[in-house]
Amino acid sequence: MTLSPELEARFQKILSSYPKGRERSAVIPMLMYAQDEIGSITQELIDEVAHRTGVKPLQVDEVIGYYSMMHRRPQGKYHVQVCTNISCLLVGGEELYRHACKKLGIGHKQTTKDGVFSLEEVECMGACSWAPAIQVNYDFHHGVTPEKLDKLLDELRKSRGLE
Amino acid sequence: MPLYNEPHPLEVKILSKRFGLPNSASIGAYLETEGYQAWRKAVGMGPDGIINEVKASNLRGRGGAGFPTGLKWSFVPRNSPKPKYIMVNADESEPGTCKDRLLIEFDPHQLIEGMMIAGLAVGSVAGYIYIRGEYRYLIEIMDRAIDEAYAHGYLGSNIQGTGVTFDVRTHTGAGAYECGEESALMESFEGKRGVPRIRPPFPAVAGVYQCPTVLNNVETFAAVPSIILMGGANWAGLGTPKNGGTRLFCLSGHINKPGVYELPMGFNLMRMINEVGGGMRGGKKLKAVIPGGSSCPVLKADECDVAMDYDSVAAIKSMLGSGGVVVMDEDTCMVKAAQRIMKFYAHESCGWCIPCREGTAWLKKMLDRFHAGGGRREEIKLIGDLSKSILGRTFCPLGDAAAMPTIAFVEKFYDDFAAHLDGKLCPYEAKSRLVTA
Numbered sequence: 256m257t258l259s260p261e262l263e264a265r266f267q268k269i270l271s272s273y274p275k276g277r278e279r280s281a282v283i284p285m286l287m288y289a290q291d292e293i294g295s296i297t298q299e300l301i302d303e304v305a306h307r308t309g310v311k312p313l314q315v316d317e318v319i320g321y322y323s324m325m326h327r328r329p330q331g332k333y334h335v336q337v338c339t340n341i342s343c344l345l346v347g348g349e350e351l352y353r354h355a356c357k358k359l360g361i362g363h364k365q366t367t368k369d370g371v372f373s374l375e376e377v378e379c380m381g382a383c384s385w386a387p388a389i390q391v392n393y394d395f396h397h398g399v400t401p402e403k404l405d406k407l408l409d410e411l412r413k414s415r416g417l418e
Numbered sequence: 419m420p421l422y423n424e425p426h427p428l429e430v431k432i433l434s435k436r437f438g439l440p441n442s443a444s445i446g447a448y449l450e451t452e453g454y455q456a457w458r459k460a461v462g463m464g465p466d467g468i469i470n471e472v473k474a475s476n477l478r479g480r481g482g483a484g485f486p487t488g489l490k491w492s493f494v495p496r497n498s499p500k501p502k503y504i505m506v507n508a509d510e511s512e513p514g515t516c517k518d519r520l521l522i523e524f525d526p527h528q529l530i531e532g533m534m535i536a537g538l539a540v541g542s543v544a545g546y547i548y549i550r551g552e553y554r555y556l557i558e559i560m561d562r563a564i565d566e567a568y569a570h571g572y573l574g575s576n577i578q579g580t581g582v583t584f585d586v587r588t589h590t591g592a593g594a595y596e597c598g599e600e601s602a603l604m605e606s607f608e609g610k611r612g613v614p615r616i617r618p619p620f621p622a623v624a625g626v627y628q629c630p631t632v633l634n635n636v637e638t639f640a641a642v643p644s645i646i647l648m649g650g651a652n653w654a655g656l657g658t659p660k661n662g663g664t665r666l667f668c669l670s671g672h673i674n675k676p677g678v679y680e681l682p683m684g685f686n687l688m689r690m691i692n693e694v695g696g697g698m699r700g701g702k703k704l705k706a707v708i709p710g711g712s713s714c715p716v717l718k719a720d721e722c723d724v725a726m727d728y729d730s731v732a733a734i735k736s737m738l739g740s741g742g743v744v745v746m747d748e749d750t751c752m753v754k755a756a757q758r759i760m761k762f763y764a765h766e767s768c769g770w771c772i773p774c775r776e777g778t779a780w781l782k783k784m785l786d787r788f789h790a791g792g793g794r795r796e797e798i799k800l801i802g803d804l805s806k807s808i809l810g811r812t813f814c815p816l817g818d819a820a821a822m823p824t825i826a827f828v829e830k831f832y833d834d835f836a837a838h839l840d841g842k843l844c845p846y847e848a849k850s851r852l853v854t855a
Contacts, residue, residue, distance in 0.1 A: 272587040282609035324593030342670035379513035383670040393554040
């Protein structure tokens with residue numbers, strides 16, 4: 256599998272972070288960073304990570320279903336994650352999530368037809384004191400209202416159109 | 419919006435003293451404010467000196483369990499021929515908890531220094547920081563701080579000419595609450611599914627790679643430099659007996675000034691809500707508080723005149739937990755709160771232990787149905803009974819974490835459950851519909 260120079264350097268750094276003979280520790284970080292670049296976890300990537308860490312492909316495969324941030328199919332360019340757990344719930348997290356569904360015309364773990372947005376109702380993301388909170392990819396947005404969400408999504412869609 | 423709040427006059431800012439300083443995450447700012455001085459002092463104290471100081475501080479684990487830190491460190495076998503590891507649990511995922519984020523964002527070097535001191539105490543030369551995958555920006559901040567520490571000779575070999583070696587690396591998680599549990603965290607760190615291990619042996623003896631491991635929460639390690647500098651007894655004196663120092667309380671929910679505040683252990687919960695948190699939003703009445711993250715049994719308003727330390731909160735049959743104080747007003751439906759929390763645990767149960775896997779799924783179904791008005795009176799007790807059948811029957815505390823708050827919701831707010839029977843619409847939702855109509 257051909258990796259970009261950035262990802263190759265990242266893989267080397269990850270592999271060098273663990274003691275000799277403990278390369279299996281690199282499996283999850285390698286999958287996470289590769290997924291960010293490739294868009295999803297493919298069989299080719301599983302084989303590559305297995306080869307580099309000296310484990311069986313099955314041992315890589317079996318972790319994927321366990322972790323909520325790993326996925327085998329590409330998500331939208333912007334993955335919108337709305338927290339509805341207790342602290343967000345109390346200040347409008349569920350209303351915000353319903354608003355996002357309506358605005359994007361999709362539901363939980365679905366992607367818009369143009370592939371720009373995907374949506375997920377997520378568990379606590381550690382933003383409880385600044386609730387309700389969402390994450391778009393890795394970016395946090397705090398104190399989000401339906402109006403702020405509209406503005407953000409419109410801006411993201413616009414920036415996508417200009418690319 | 420800035421994540422740190424304006425300091426409140428009642429705060430005692432020790433761990434958070436650098437929050438809000440310009441470039442507070444840089445090594446320059448850290449060195450200007452006593453940074454890495456504690457480590458220098460600790461080098462001269464020796465392992466026993468360090469552990470005794472941490473024991474004297476009455477520092478207890480800030481991840482939730484509240485185990486005495488110095489005692490935990492003393493369990494690491496000194497004569498073990500295996501390498502020893504320092505492991506930071508930065509998998510912060512307990513609903514209501516958002517403090518470790520700030521400790522890493524605004525003061526990553528404080529965490530590195532705490533790890534280095536732990537390394538001196540137990541004879542470890544390698545530390546890892548397991549950071550939840552969602553906190554990618556914090557991994558970047560932490561990696562920059564680690565690079566700076568190497569560049570300035572505070573990490574690596576022969577640190578500052580002392581002959582001491584210590585290395586630190588970050589490690590990303592990938593989305594799993596369960597991996598905040600120490601044994602599941604280590605499984606995950608080793609590249610596997612995050613399922614818990616049976617204990618004993620405890621991590622101090624057989625942790626990462628079956629080697630002796632000191633595993634603590636971010637805030638626990640972050641407290642260590644201050645303890646070394648001010649002395650264990652002085653740190654202990656800030657709190658209440660057996661509950662040393664300060665801690666970061668994360669206030670959220672129906673209050674005017676939610677935020678993360680550093681307060682002495684034993685600070686009164688009502689004062690925390692009314693003074694530090696600015697009182698109830700919209701002048702509403704207080705109904706209930708979750709005192710330490712979603713796994714802690716809820717407190718009724720009349721139970722909230724309590725000192726926020728591990729022992730005082732345990733005395734009223736709840737837990738101080740991870741410092742997540744979730745405040746709920748009179749318009750909050752306790753069936754809804756219980757349902758949402760159970761939905762979380764059912765989602766996060768790793769499936770390893772059957773009572774947790776099946777119990778949380780069944781409880782979620784029951785609570786979903788209750789909130790939709792499909793409950794029957796005899797089932798109110800059944801919710802509590804089913805929860806009790808999970809308690810103590812799982813490898814890790816996730817089963818208990820799901821069961822304990824549910825038991826409290828049902829027992830303390832029976833009337834809320836009784837108001838949802840026989841097809842009745844949730845009275846709180848009905849009320850809010852009337853208000854907005």
